[in-house]
Amino acid sequence: MSCSSSDPGEDESGALSNLTVEVDVVGTSEANPNGDGSGRINLSFSADNAKNYKVNFGNGDVLETSQKNLSYTYTGKGTNTYQIFVSAYKGSEFISKTTTVTIYVTPALAFSEEFNYSGAPDGSKWTFDIGRGDGGWGNNEAQFYTQRPENVVVENGILKITAKKEDYEGAAYTSSRLKTQGKFSFTYGKVEVRAKLPQGGGTWPAIWMLGSNINTAGWPASGEIDIMEHVGNNPGKIISAIHTPSSYGNTQNKAVTTVANVSSEFHVYGLEWTPDKLVFSVDGKVHYTYNPATKNASTWPFNADQFIILNIAVGGTLGGNIDPDFNSGTMEVDYVRVYQ
Numbered sequence: 001m002s003c004s005s006s007d008p009g010e011d012e013s014g015a016l017s018n019l020t021v022e023v024d025v026v027g028t029s030e031a032n033p034n035g036d037g038s039g040r041i042n043l044s045f046s047a048d049n050a051k052n053y054k055v056n057f058g059n060g061d062v063l064e065t066s067q068k069n070l071s072y073t074y075t076g077k078g079t080n081t082y083q084i085f086v087s088a089y090k091g092s093e094f095i096s097k098t099t100t101v102t103i104y105v106t107p108a109l110a111f112s113e114e115f116n117y118s119g120a121p122d123g124s125k126w127t128f129d130i131g132r133g134d135g136g137w138g139n140n141e142a143q144f145y146t147q148r149p150e151n152v153v154v155e156n157g158i159l160k161i162t163a164k165k166e167d168y169e170g171a172a173y174t175s176s177r178l179k180t181q182g183k184f185s186f187t188y189g190k191v192e193v194r195a196k197l198p199q200g201g202g203t204w205p206a207i208w209m210l211g212s213n214i215n216t217a218g219w220p221a222s223g224e225i226d227i228m229e230h231v232g233n234n235p236g237k238i239i240s241a242i243h244t245p246s247s248y249g250n251t252q253n254k255a256v257t258t259v260a261n262v263s264s265e266f267h268v269y270g271l272e273w274t275p276d277k278l279v280f281s282v283d284g285k286v287h288y289t290y291n292p293a294t295k296n297a298s299t300w301p302f303n304a305d306q307f308i309i310l311n312i313a314v315g316g317t318l319g320g321n322i323d324p325d326f327n328s329g330t331m332e333v334d335y336v337r338v339y340q
Contacts, residue, residue, distance in 0.1 A: 014048075014049045014090075015049065015090075015093065016047055016048065016049050016050055016088055016089075016090050016093050016094065016095045017047065017048045017049070017095070018046075018047055018048045019045065019046070019047035019050075019086070019088050019095050019096070019097050020044075020045065020046055020047070020097075021043070021044070021045045021084070021086045021097050021099050022043070022044045022045070023041055023042075023043055023044075023084065023099055023101050024041060024042040024043075024044075025040075025041050025101060025103055026038055026040040026041065026042065027040075032104070034079055034102050034103050034104035035103050035104050037104055037105060037106030038073065038105070038106075039073045039074040039075060039076075039103060039104075039105035040071060040072070040073045040074075041071070041072050041073075041074070041101060041103065042069070042070075042071050043055065043069070043070050043071070043072060043084070043086075044068060044069050045068060045069075045086050045088070046068045046088075047088035047095060049090050050088035050089065050090055051066065051089055051090050051091070052064060052065065052066045052088075052089050053065055053066070053067075053068070053086060053087065053088050053089065054086070054087045054089065055070070055084065055085070055086050055087075056084065056085040056086075057072060057074070057082060057084055058082030058083040058084055058085070059074065059076060059082055074103055074105055075105060076105060077105050077106075077107040077108070077339075077340065078104065078105065078107060078190075078272075078274075079102065079103070079104045080102070080103065080105070081100060081101070081102045081103075082100070082101055082102075082103070083098050083099075083100050084098065084099050084100070084101060085097075085098050086098075086099075106339070107189065107190055107339035107340050108339065108340060109337060109338070109339055110186060110189060110338045110339060110340040111125075111180075111184050111186070111336070111337065111338035112335070112336075112337050112338075113125055113126075113159075113335060113336040113337075114157070114335050115154045115157050115158060115159045115333065115334070115335065116157055117154055118154055118155060118156075119149075119153065119154060120147070120149070120152075120153070120154070121152060121154060121159065121178055124183065125180060125183050125184060126178045126179065126180060126183065127178070127179055127180075127181060127182060127183060128145065128146075128147040128152075128176065128177060128178060128179070129145050129177040129179065129311075130145055130146065130147065131144060131145060131169075132144050132145075132169075132170075132171055133145075136315075136316060137313070137316075138219075139313065139316040139317045139318065139319075140315070140316050140317055141204075141313045141314060141315055141316035141319065142171065142172060142173050142202075142314045142315035142316065142322065143163060143171060143173040143174055143175040143312075143313060143314040143315075144168050144169050144170070144171035144173070144174050144175075145174075145175055145176055145177045145311070146168070146174055146175075146176060147176060148174075148176075150162065150164065150174070151163075151164065151174050151175055151176040152176035152178065157334070158332045158333065158334060159178075159310070159332070159333040160330050160331075160332055160333075161175065161176050161178070161205075161310060161311065161312050161330065161331045161333070162175070162176070162198075162312075162328055162329070162330045163175040163198065163200075163203060163312040163313075163314050163328065163329050163330075164327070164328045165326060165327050165328065173314040173315075173322075175311065175312045175313065175314060176311065176312070177309065177310070177311035178309070178310045178311065179210075179307055179308065179309045179310075180307045180308045180309075181210075181212070181307040182307075183307075184307065184308070184338075185212045185305035185306060185307040186305060186306065186338060186340060187303065187304055187305050187306070188273050188274055188275060188340065189273055189338050189339055189340040190270065190271070190272050190273070190338070190339040190340075191209075191227060191270060191271040191273070191308070191336075191337070191338050191339075192268050192269070192270050192335075192336075192337045192339075193207045193227065193228070193268070193269050193270075193310075193333060193335070193336050193337075194266050194267070194268045194269075194333070194334040194335050195207065195228075195266060195267065195269060195331060195332060195333045195334065196262070196263065196264070196265065196266045196267075196331070196332040196334075197230050197262045197263050197331055198232065198263065198312060198329030198330050198331050199232060199235070199263045199329055200232045200323055200326040200328075200329040201232050201233045201320070201321060201322060201323030201326060202232055202233065202314050202315050202319050202320065202321060202322030202323055202326055203230075203231075203232035203312055203313075203314060203319065203326070203329045204229065204230070204231060204232070204312065204313040204314065204315070204316060204318055204319030205228075205229070205230050205311070205312045205313075205331045206226060206228065206229045206230075206309070206310075206311055206312075206313070207226075207227045207228040207269050207308075207309075207310055208224065208225060208226045208227055208228075208229070208308075208309050209224065209225040209226075209227070209271075209306040209307060209308055209309065210222055210223070210224055210306060210307060210309065211223045211224075211301060211304060211305070211306050212304065212305040212306060212307055213304065213305075217301075219243070219248075220243045220244055220245050220248040220301075221245055221297070221301060222301060223242070223243070223244055223301035223302050223304075223306065224242065224243035224244075224248075225242055225271065225273070225278060225302070225306060226239065226240060226241040226242065226243070226254075227240060227269050227270070227271045227280060228240065228269040228282075229241070229318065230262060231318060231319060231320060232319070232323075232329070233319075233320045233321065233323075235262065235263070236258050236259055236260065236262055237256050237257075237258060238256065238257050238258070238259050238262065238269075238282055238287075239254060239255075239256050240254060240255055240257075240280035240287065240288045241253060241254030241255075242254070242278060242290050242302075244298060244299055244300070244301055245297065245298045245299075245301070246298040246299045247299075253290055254288070255280070255287055255288030257282060257287035257288075259282050259283075266332070266334055267282055267283050268281075268282070268283050268284065269281075269282055270282070270284065273302065275303065276291060277289055277290060277291035278290040278291075278302065308336065308338075310331070310333060310336070312329065312331050
């Protein structure tokens with residue numbers, strides 16, 4: 001696009017013409033088509049007979065310069081598309097051109113648990129649910145949750161949550177359920193958890209989130225985001241789901257993807273949470289997006305803080321029949337990271 005203006009009678013010789021604009025996003029590659037995450041661009045522009053230029057970067061920033069090259073850094077987190085508007089001037093005469101750039105800016109690390117220590121999980125980041133819960137935590141689960149080292153420990157840079165077959169406090173199985181409730185919660189961001197899942201029929205490991213208002217609003221009004229669930233009786237099938245007043249119980253809003261070697265290799269289970277949608281992935285590959293056309297308290301209670309939960313349930317409505325030969329199974333977690 002171009003437009004021009006000049007004063008009547010102005011000498012048209014040497015008029016402005018041939019405005020060109022080129023944008024180079026720093027760090028682009030096949031793996032990173034929108035840049036290296038720095039947000040930096042190198043912008044080149046020129047026009048015949050131009051004296052100076054004005055650049056609108058499409059995010060509210062405007063720069064005037066007599067140079068033909070400049071570097072600029074976008075700060076909007078995530079992947080965003082901007083229209084860059086460049087005008088070349090000679091006196092009152094000007095011509096303009098627009099170009100579009102899509103660029104990725106690495107979000108800041110808001111929460112990081114790398115488990116680079118030994119012993120009990122860091123009490124500044126984690127607390128526990130203890131006991132059998134109401135109705136087996138609402139799902140007829142068979143385990144008693146503890147915070148004993150037999151069920152949860154950090155060793156060699158790895159968090160290990162172990163479900164065991166043992167008689168304990170009236171239950172036939174024990175396990176552990178960690179949560180960041182009261183320690184860390186957030187609204188919108190990117191979650192990545194690198195984990196290796198347990199084997200065994202009846203195991204039900206999960207990486208998930210609940211609304212911080214769970215104690216006042218109740219469930220499902222608080223909203224629940226299941227980043228990863230796995231059923232030991234159906235190995236390799238990774239489930240991602242959401243629970244809201246419009247979809248709970250026999251969950252409708254979910255997806256299942258097949259992942260190889262979930263119990264022998266680590267995989268990164270991810271969530272990107274924005275004001276518009278929830279995007280679920282495994283090893284960076286998206287397999288489910290929740291983006292309801294109508295967002296209200298019934299379909300979208302995801303506009304307020306949530307906290308993170310890591311656990312292994314045994315049996316229950318999703319875990320199903322427990323293999324009589326099952327003795328123990330461990331979920332190993334390498335890290336938990338939240339970017340905003």
